[in-house]
Amino acid sequence: AGAGEARGSLTVRVPESLCAWRMGPVVAEFRRRFPHVALSLTACAHDGLEQDLRQGVTDLAFLMSDSVRAGDMIVEALGVERLALVAAPSHPLAGKKRLRPGDLRGQTLVLSRADCSYRRLFEGLLDERGVTRAAGVEFSSAAALKGAVMSGLGLTLLPELAVRADVGAGRLAVLRWDEREGGPLETAVLMLRHKDKW
Numbered sequence: 001a002g003a004g005e006a007r008g009s010l011t012v013r014v015p016e017s018l019c020a021w022r023m024g025p026v027v028a029e030f031r032r033r034f035p036h037v038a039l040s041l042t043a044c045a046h047d048g049l050e051q052d053l054r055q056g057v058t059d060l061a062f063l064m065s066d067s068v069r070a071g072d073m074i075v076e077a078l079g080v081e082r083l084a085l086v087a088a089p090s091h092p093l094a095g096k097k098r099l100r101p102g103d104l105r106g107q108t109l110v111l112s113r114a115d116c117s118y119r120r121l122f123e124g125l126l127d128e129r130g131v132t133r134a135a136g137v138e139f140s141s142a143a144a145l146k147g148a149v150m151s152g153l154g155l156t157l158l159p160e161l162a163v164r165a166d167v168g169a170g171r172l173a174v175l176r177w178d179e180r181e182g183g184p185l186e187t188a189v190l191m192l193r194h195k196d197k198w
Helices: 016-021 023-033 049-055 118-128 142-150 160-168
Strands: 008-014 037-043 060-064 073-087 110-112 137-139 156-159 186-194
Touching (some): 016 060, 016 142, 073 160, 110 142, 142 156
Parallel strands (some): 008 037
Antiparallel strands (some): 060 186, 073 156
């Protein structure tokens, strides 16, 4: 608007786990540099994201996904986030030396809707290998999801950073995923914006 300082608002969609464990310092620095810009951070769901970016409902988005197919988006890879398959320490698979995709047959997966695309990639990997699971349980909050898994409800897949403190405190156990058979548990972190928006 020609003002001496940036003003206005910025709407950002970001996966809950990235928001909770990565964005704090970023938002603090942004506020220090741009104190007159109102920030709105909302949970990221992949559905409808590209349309929201095109329409200006969302200005900027972060995704945990290996790829995005949208020719009118500027997509920047920011890095790789390691994922961890975790369960309650008392879970029968927690003591297994090497966990293969087939070991998840019949298991209950407790997954997050809010953490975007890596869930789909993991379920796709299991489907490719014909691994049928018990009916899943879905949460919109990573904190609620972790609480349910700590209570023994099932297994979950979350960024390592999101479970590090709970694993260290003995509330969750990392399952030893066999990367030779199941591939690495990781996802790219992407930043998206519409090419015609500033």
